[in-house]
Amino acid sequence: MLEQFVYFSDLLGCIVFAISGVLVAGRLKMDPFGVVVLASVTAIGGGTIRDMVIGATPVFWIHDTTYLYVIFATAVISMISARKAHHLPSFLLPLLDAFGLALFTVIGAEKALSYELPAVVAVVMGVTTGVAGGMIRDLLAGQIPLVLQKEIYATASILGGLLYTGSIALGVNASWALGIAMIGTLSLRLAALKWHLSLPVFNLRR
Amino acid sequence: MLEQFVYFSDLLGCIVFAISGVLVAGRLKMDPFGVVVLASVTAIGGGTIRDMVIGATPVFWIHDTTYLYVIFATAVISMISARKAHHLPSFLLPLLDAFGLALFTVIGAEKALSYELPAVVAVVMGVTTGVAGGMIRDLLAGQIPLVLQKEIYATASILGGLLYTGSIALGVNASWALGIAMIGTLSLRLAALKWHLSLPVFNLRR
Amino acid sequence: MLEQFVYFSDLLGCIVFAISGVLVAGRLKMDPFGVVVLASVTAIGGGTIRDMVIGATPVFWIHDTTYLYVIFATAVISMISARKAHHLPSFLLPLLDAFGLALFTVIGAEKALSYELPAVVAVVMGVTTGVAGGMIRDLLAGQIPLVLQKEIYATASILGGLLYTGSIALGVNASWALGIAMIGTLSLRLAALKWHLSLPVFNLRR
Numbered sequence: 025m026l027e028q029f030v031y032f033s034d035l036l037g038c039i040v041f042a043i044s045g046v047l048v049a050g051r052l053k054m055d056p057f058g059v060v061v062l063a064s065v066t067a068i069g070g071g072t073i074r075d076m077v078i079g080a081t082p083v084f085w086i087h088d089t090t091y092l093y094v095i096f097a098t099a100v101i102s103m104i105s106a107r108k109a110h111h112l113p114s115f116l117l118p119l120l121d122a123f124g125l126a127l128f129t130v131i132g133a134e135k136a137l138s139y140e141l142p143a144v145v146a147v148v149m150g151v152t153t154g155v156a157g158g159m160i161r162d163l164l165a166g167q168i169p170l171v172l173q174k175e176i177y178a179t180a181s182i183l184g185g186l187l188y189t190g191s192i193a194l195g196v197n198a199s200w201a202l203g204i205a206m207i208g209t210l211s212l213r214l215a216a217l218k219w220h221l222s223l224p225v226f227n228l229r230r
Numbered sequence: 231m232l233e234q235f236v237y238f239s240d241l242l243g244c245i246v247f248a249i250s251g252v253l254v255a256g257r258l259k260m261d262p263f264g265v266v267v268l269a270s271v272t273a274i275g276g277g278t279i280r281d282m283v284i285g286a287t288p289v290f291w292i293h294d295t296t297y298l299y300v301i302f303a304t305a306v307i308s309m310i311s312a313r314k315a316h317h318l319p320s321f322l323l324p325l326l327d328a329f330g331l332a333l334f335t336v337i338g339a340e341k342a343l344s345y346e347l348p349a350v351v352a353v354v355m356g357v358t359t360g361v362a363g364g365m366i367r368d369l370l371a372g373q374i375p376l377v378l379q380k381e382i383y384a385t386a387s388i389l390g391g392l393l394y395t396g397s398i399a400l401g402v403n404a405s406w407a408l409g410i411a412m413i414g415t416l417s418l419r420l421a422a423l424k425w426h427l428s429l430p431v432f433n434l435r436r
Numbered sequence: 437m438l439e440q441f442v443y444f445s446d447l448l449g450c451i452v453f454a455i456s457g458v459l460v461a462g463r464l465k466m467d468p469f470g471v472v473v474l475a476s477v478t479a480i481g482g483g484t485i486r487d488m489v490i491g492a493t494p495v496f497w498i499h500d501t502t503y504l505y506v507i508f509a510t511a512v513i514s515m516i517s518a519r520k521a522h523h524l525p526s527f528l529l530p531l532l533d534a535f536g537l538a539l540f541t542v543i544g545a546e547k548a549l550s551y552e553l554p555a556v557v558a559v560v561m562g563v564t565t566g567v568a569g570g571m572i573r574d575l576l577a578g579q580i581p582l583v584l585q586k587e588i589y590a591t592a593s594i595l596g597g598l599l600y601t602g603s604i605a606l607g608v609n610a611s612w613a614l615g616i617a618m619i620g621t622l623s624l625r626l627a628a629l630k631w632h633l634s635l636p637v638f639n640l641r642r
Contacts, residue, residue, distance in 0.1 A: 054431060076283065222467065223469070227465045
């Protein structure tokens with residue numbers, strides 16, 4: 025039950041992250057191949073770096089090709105229907121994106137713990153899984169990754185990683201730890217979106 | 231025989247891709263180290279990512295250092311002779327580049343199949359081997375990767391990957407599959423160059 | 437003794453490289469997460485790529501989390517005290533950075549040799565360990581990596597790699613080889629800084 029919930033949520037997270045890649049590609053007038061590349065790196069880039077760093081190779085989407093098919097289908101459907109997207113309520117994508125961030129963070133931290141890596145590494149891997157894909161998307165789009173400059177986005181992922189690994193360390197069972205971490209990430213991220221919260225920037229510019 | 235043809239073609243592909251890195255470095259007035267770095271990432275960047283993702287480490291150019299020596303020699307000779315390059319017929323480099331793309335695609339797909347990975351992964355690895363090196367070159371040069379925006383380049387690589395894995399799946403032997411895939415990639419790429427074909431772009435710009 | 441010297445020098449190198457990441461982040465007005473990311477990729481990015489390429493996974497900072505804690509502490513302390521940095525003598529950071537470059541180069545080459553890889557690969561891994569982190573920092577900051585364009589920086593690292601692997605090949609013991617390589621890198625780098633030496637650029641710009 026929990027495993028199935030996590031698996032389908034993971035695919036849902038890939039869909040949402042892929043859509044954000046499609047939207048960036050569309051703003052840069054990329055061709056269909058560029059759209060698929062940006063959708064893919066956004067959706068599976070973070071998890072791919074995580075798996076390469078911890079040596080969990082072949083990486084996850086090679087074992088289970090469902091991820092690739094879901095991303096390709098998302099890219100195609102998004103390209104066809106993107107111009108009609110204004111019919112969707114505007115809060116839907118940010119909400120799903122926050123959900124994807126929360127889940128990817130937990131999945132990344134959980135994978136590190138399952139390899140018996142230290143808690144601090146688990147938090148780093150949670151954040152990597154959550155935000156690195158979006159950073160590669162921005163690099164390929166010629167932009168400084170947004171997540172480095174503003175919005176409480178990575179910070180929400182760090183909180184989720186700390187809550188998950190902390191809960192597991194305290195003996196909380198995995199389902200509860202997942203729930204606690206996701207609620208923490210989601211609350212902070214959605215609060216930041218609603219009230220336009222940012223951390224103060226570190227400014228050395230003259 | 232086939233193995234030797236593939237090996238020497240692979241080195242030839244590295245030479246051509248390295249030259250394209252040298253040319254980009256020269257336009258940015260890089261120093262000799264920068265030239266060697268751009269030559270190297272263009273020539274072996276795609277195969278390196280492929281090997282890290284599928285866990286074929288140490289990556290290929292660590293086992294066989296011929297690749298490194300060929301790239302260094304190409305970079306040095308290109309720097310010395312680049313200003314005389316206008317003596318070469320102008321179709322030579324694009325033709326060799328298309329040949330390199332076709333062969334790298336087949337080599338990448340073949341390596342994935344030799345690891346018993348699914349066909350869709352083999353196509354992805356073919357395209358990665360064929361185009362990722364050029365994408366890293368463009369990133370290091372401060373440009374949005376050209377291949378994401380126009381020209382039927384990656385598309386020709388996808389076609390080659392599909393033809394190769396499809397042929398193998400249908401029981402065609404490896405030499406024929408290689409020939410079919412290379413002819414497909416080369417034909418599409420050269421047709422795109424000759425008639426300036428592009429896929430329609432996906433444009434969300436306001 | 438030698439091992440302890442290398443270990444503490446390695447951490448010192450991480451601190452200096454992390455500070456250079458913090459300074460770049462500060463010039464771009466990044467938020468605290470961005471500062472930590474730039475500090476981290478600069479300090480451990482090169483060694484991470486080295487380990488992934490040679491298959492030494494999980495990568496080094498997963499085995500020994502001291503690196504992560506040292507980088508996080510450096511980032512926090514630097515953010516707090518950066519505005520007072522003008523009290524430091526201006527030669528201190530470039531001097532420590534040259535020291536970090538020299539040591540990272542030797543550590544990278546030594547790791548490759550300990551995996552019984554060929555000498556040319558050891559030189560490449562030395563340079564990768566020394567300069568790739570700074571290159572990723574520059575990419576994330578939206579800049580063409582400085583090291584590709586000017587300053588005898590990578591060249592000093594190449595010299596160190598050649599001296600180290602050459603000395604080892606000639607039967608010099610590891611301590612002496614380390615000393616010879618570090619003195620070579622440091623001398624060339626500091627001479628380049630003092631007399632503003634650069635290699636001639638390769639210019640194809642029209």
